[in-house]
Amino acid sequence: VDEDTPEEDLAMRSEVAKALISGCMGSLKRGQIGPYSLAKVRCHVLNVDAEGRLQALTAMPGSLRAAAANAVSTLLAEEANSSCTVLEPTTSVEITLPSEMVGTVLSDLTGRRGTVGDVIM
Secondary structure: OOOOOOHHHHHHHOHHHHHHHHHHHHHHHHOOOOOOOOOOOOOOOOOOOOOOHHHHHHHOHHHHHHHHHHHHHHHHHHHHHHHOOOOOOOOOOOOOOOHHHHHHHHHHHHHOOOOOOOOOO
16 A cells, blocks of 8 residues: 555545554544544554454454554553653733732632742732
């Protein structure tokens, strides 16, 4: 299979390719660190081996999809601690408010995983 062939073309040509792509994509969408899908990841399926050869693969595409998802999830679990990072946007803000509201606002910000630098009263 040509490496540059779009996934849609592969899926249209073969149920086996469709099952492999679906399993890999499903695992990548679930992600390894929480419910966050992975970005900028490319999967290369090098070999698929089955006892019943191609007939077994085409007869049970659900099994092939599950095996592909399991293979990707297993690999990600092994590599997650060293190479996966959740990217979150950050923003710096300056807030002016009455002194009686400071506790409420600080509580709200920390509840949203905010980091408070300085409180000037």
